[in-house]
Amino acid sequence: MKYKDSGVNIERASRIKKTIGRLAESTWSKNVLSEIGNFGGLFLLPKEYDEPVLVSSIDSVGTKVLVANMAGRFDTVGQDIVNHCANDVLVQGALPLFFLDYIAAGSLEPEVVVSLVEGLSKACRENQCALIGGETAEMPGLYQGTDFDLAGCMVGVVEKKQIIDGFRLRPGDTIFSLPSTGLHTNGYSLARKIIFNELKLTLDDHVDEFGSTVEEELLKIHASYVRPVTDLLHRVDVKGLAHITGGGVVDNLPRILPASCDAMIHKGSWPVPPVFTFLQEKGGVGEKEMYAVFNMGLGMIVIVSAEEENAVMKYNGEMEIYRIGEIRKGRGKVIFE
Amino acid sequence: MKYKDSGVNIERASRIKKTIGRLAESTWSKNVLSEIGNFGGLFLLPKEYDEPVLVSSIDSVGTKVLVANMAGRFDTVGQDIVNHCANDVLVQGALPLFFLDYIAAGSLEPEVVVSLVEGLSKACRENQCALIGGETAEMPGLYQGTDFDLAGCMVGVVEKKQIIDGFRLRPGDTIFSLPSTGLHTNGYSLARKIIFNELKLTLDDHVDEFGSTVEEELLKIHASYVRPVTDLLHRVDVKGLAHITGGGVVDNLPRILPASCDAMIHKGSWPVPPVFTFLQEKGGVGEKEMYAVFNMGLGMIVIVSAEEENAVMKYNGEMEIYRIGEIRKGRGKVIFE
Secondary structure, eight states: OOGGGGTOOHHHHHHHHHHHHHHHHTTOOTTBOOOBTBSSEEEEOOTTOSSEEEEEEEEEOTTHHHHHHHHTOOHHHHHHHHHHHHHHHHTTTOEEEEEEEEEEESSOOHHHHHHHHHHHHHHHHHTTOEEEEEEEEEOBTTBOTTOEEEEEEEEEEEEGGGOOOSTTOOTTOEEEEEEOOSSTTSSHHHHHIIIIIISOOOTTOEETTTTEEHHHHHTOOOOOOHHHHHHHHHHSOEEEEEEOOTTHHHHHGGGTSOTTEEEEEOTTSSOOOHHHHHHHHHHTOOHHHHHHHSOTTEEEEEEEOGGGHHHHHHOOOSSOOEEEEEEEESSSOEEEO | OOGGGGTOOHHHHHHHHHHHHHHHHTTOOTTBOOOBTBSSEEEEOOTTOSSEEEEEEEEEOTTHHHHHHHHTOOHHHHHHHHHHHHHHHHTTTOEEEEEEEEEEESSOOHHHHHHHHHHHHHHHHHTTOEEEEEEEEEOBTTBOTTOEEEEEEEEEEEEGGGOOOSTTOOTTOEEEEEEOOSSTTSSHHHHHIIIIIISOOOTTOEETTTTEEHHHHHTOOOOOOHHHHHHHHHHSOEEEEEEOOTTHHHHHGGGGSOTTEEEEEOTTSSOOOHHHHHHHHHHTOOHHHHHHHSOTTEEEEEEEOGGGHHHHHHOOOSSOOEEEEEEEESSSOEEEO
């Protein structure tokens, strides 16, 4: 009996790893000391930090992988996971340094893995971080058919004195938001249920509300906020950042709110992408539930003092920024009005 | 419609996260600045490094999760993944700093997740690294029934001048090995096929060759070599380390061999755990295939110059260490004799 007979093809996996290695190298800076194939990825910490604090985040794109699989399109979820994790380290004020991916499947289809890693590499280059390692695991018996899972871990760095943590938030501070591109990587189980099970739509169906096909809407890439937020950090004193992911603004914004503050959010002060209105109406989902599951167009929350408000309003970067509310005295909650 | 109806229970996930948080805290040193619940885990880099190089590794325990699931025992695979990743950063001479886990399932059973994290935390304490973050993803539609996947990412640090990379290996150097406890986390697809499909054994069957039940053998914990290797690094000039994982010694040792050197391995110079002989005989697996799939008792390869050989032989740590071969002139291959 050979290992191949059990569904694991080490030879094919080795071949894929060479292509992955070439793609990964396209993301490397002089700080990367290793070659893929070493046991660990080696990254020389940049010298400019007095008290470097490493900020790390691990995540997956959730069941968005199932949509990617249905569509046979894999590069976009590759970009999603990198951008998602980059945003998570960014909210503490850290810049992404390096990323490691985890791809698991019942059978590693070379073209799928390569396409995923093309997406990972593209996003790593855009976020100026190095794809320094990864694991492609062939696990027959756990993943069915062409199913696969995709996760990743980002490590960034911030000077200790410059950590952003929300501790300085005070009543009167102003809440801004950078827009999401759509669902990002959250709420896909519910979205899939409404779109495919209830409405019986297919990926190729054009939906007027989306102005695109179902596939195009559902595979929109999770925005990276690294460039716009870095721009803002150079211009204004940012007191708090929150990446709006699973659990929506209701769950994620309180993670940085002091216990004595509420976040007052003014509905209508930012554009809600049509995909959310569509899911709410067609799926018969209550508005409260919508805000507890989806980002509703709020991709990255940025909080500054009232004095800095004008500086933010004058900011003219690659993304719109919306003034959506204020910090008030309260009990650590998000309140809509 | 509610998010729960699509199979995702955010409320239950939040409750689990609190317990996870408490377990994770048991692993924290003063360098951990974050509380779980922040977007990223925060780790203050220790001050004692002139040119700190971060060494990172991401991996999974492969289809060993399926055995854990059959057995309804989850703490051991939690320890497996931490030890596995700790060994991977260790081979570059790095000490583990912090770990992040990824747990994915169709439905997050609180007792399963908590048991997994108990294992992760125990191993993190033993390896003196902090469990600093993690993702528990509920993905109905991707994972069937009680199936789950477990992966993790370890970040360690090494002084640049002290990186171990095998570049200094020369003909005449001596090859040692620290023993594996058994299969560790590799070759489970083949082992499961032989044990469950061919031999029709069950987890509770006692196997004389193992001196234990199938369950006890298959869930033996992947050894951590952090303590014995750290001990050795203090006493001898270690020129090369290789963690023997998927692909066996045949694939993993060449990762550190210079192109002009072969590794000559003397069969019979170390004890092969009975599980391997059993699988080879009962499964009708060729010896060459065995060495290309399994660790065959070789857990961690340690290479020193011939002059240092006696210092290693006199080493009397918590693990046996076996002299298994030498480096010779060659072409970057492993040769058995």
